[in-house]
Amino acid sequence: MKTALILSTIILVTLIGDYLIKVASQKPSGLTTPSFVLGAILYALPAVGWFHLMRSHSLSAIGVFYSTATILMMAGLGVFVFKEAFGLREALGISLALAAVVVVSH
Numbered sequence: 001m002k003t004a005l006i007l008s009t010i011i012l013v014t015l016i017g018d019y020l021i022k023v024a025s026q027k028p029s030g031l032t033t034p035s036f037v038l039g040a041i042l043y044a045l046p047a048v049g050w051f052h053l054m055r056s057h058s059l060s061a062i063g064v065f066y067s068t069a070t071i072l073m074m075a076g077l078g079v080f081v082f083k084e085a086f087g088l089r090e091a092l093g094i095s096l097a098l099a100a101v102v103v104v105s106h
Helices: 002-025 034-044 046-056 059-081 088-105
Strands: none
Touching: 002 034, 002 046, 002 059, 034 046, 046 059, 059 088
């Protein structure tokens, strides 16, 4: 339960950081915007959670779950919030990410 909570928090903080950096990237002075600075800070915070998770779990196991969840959430963010295209290549990539979770979890 604790592992799932830490991993979920890491994923959420990463997703918010991605959102803020994407918003900053749409502005001419993107690297100097508050959105970019906050997004970059949020990218650093999950390191604390990773430290605790790596004490009791293999990096390959938690890494696959983190990567897959992040890919799914970022794809949703891109499609639903930023109105980005979602094609066959993206669908195949997500399918392969989900297959990786199945392989690692068994």
